[in-house]
Amino acid sequence: MERKRAELYRMVMPEHLCPFGVKSKYLLSKAGYSIEDNWLTSREETEKFKQRVNVQSTPQIWIDQQHIGGYDELRQYLGKGSAKGNPYRPVLTVFVAAFLLASALALVAFNTLFTPWLLQGFLAISMFLLAMLKLQDVESFSNMFLGYDLLAQRWVPYSYLYPYGEALAGLLMIAGMLNGLSGPLAIVLGGVGTVSVFYAVYIEKRELTCACVGGNSNVPLGAVSLTENLVMFGMGSWMLLKVFQ
Known part of the structure; x- marks a missing residue:
């Protein structure tokens, strides 16, 4: 059976490793997705990516060519609930x-x-x-x-x-x-x-x-x-x- 495919774009730089990107990759792997892990290795590359796909932040996830959004949207898509949690x-x-x-x-x-x-x-x-x-x-x-x-x-x-x-x-x-x-x-x-x-x-x-x-x-x-x-x-x-x- 062919595994479900997901595309992940996240910041991986010498001076910064996006924690939400790492978490997104973990959730996708745990859910059984085959992940195309795309690294954004500079601030300039990250800004160009955000302008190209018209988003405000990274990481960004696509599943079967459907744009899911960022880490919080991925959690909700997978039925994990919001990352913001209980305010109390x-x-x-x-x-x-x-x-x-x-x-x-x-x-x-x-x-x-x-x-x-x-x-x-x-x-x-x-x-x-x-x-x-x-x-x-x-x-x-x-x-x-x-x-x-x-x-x-x-x-x-x-x-x-x-x-x-x-x-x-x-x-x-x-x-x-x-x-x-x-x-x-x-x-x-x-x-x-x-x-x-x-x-x-x-x-x-x-x-x-x-x-x-x-x-x-x-x-x-x-x-x-x-x-x-x-x-x-x-x-x-x-x-x-x-x-x-």
């Missing part, structure tokens, strides 16, 4: 990692998972990990944060201080130290955030991107962001309550 994946990854880490620490410290600290540790570690993602690029975070946070819009330095405050509050909560500081700090961060997200999403009906996992994310601003801030506010209230017990 970064947040879910943080929460899963936080729960696993909190569980490991609970086993070390208490020799059991059935301890009230597990919930506190999970939420506090989540705060710390989210702050870490923001701190990777504070400038990008502040740009996105200013799009919806009411306090940051009135006092710009707050957009830079926020991730440091979130990291400090989370770290203190993990250690169970200085509840009189971590509690009010989390209440302020979570309270302002709750009001800001609710106002932007549910009052103004704006479609924005959340800065909860940093300034380069595609997480939509909405219920997840609102829940994160409500949890932070609740954690702050719980830690402050401990001060008076």
Whole structure:
């Protein structure tokens, strides 16, 4: 039986190997196609190719002389779904990692998972990990944060201080130290955030991107962001309550 034929045009240069071209070739090979692998070995050759076939990017794929498109279009053609994936994946990854880490620490410290600290540790570690993602690029975070946070819009330095405050509050909560500081700090961060997200999403009906996992994310601003801030506010209230017990 004759194998199905595919033509692939991708950038293969000494200074650059297109990763999407490599992935496209792998998918085609795995799907059983006989591949005509055409290398574009210079920027000039690549630009001429794009002008000739009227496309904006490479790689480009043809299957049985039918133009499929680039890597993402190939994935969809083969039934693999979009390469862009779930926009909520970064947040879910943080929460899963936080729960696993909190569980490991609970086993070390208490020799059991059935301890009230597990919930506190999970939420506090989540705060710390989210702050870490923001701190990777504070400038990008502040740009996105200013799009919806009411306090940051009135006092710009707050957009830079926020991730440091979130990291400090989370770290203190993990250690169970200085509840009189971590509690009010989390209440302020979570309270302002709750009001800001609710106002932007549910009052103004704006479609924005959340800065909860940093300034380069595609997480939509909405219920997840609102829940994160409500949890932070609740954690702050719980830690402050401990001060008076």
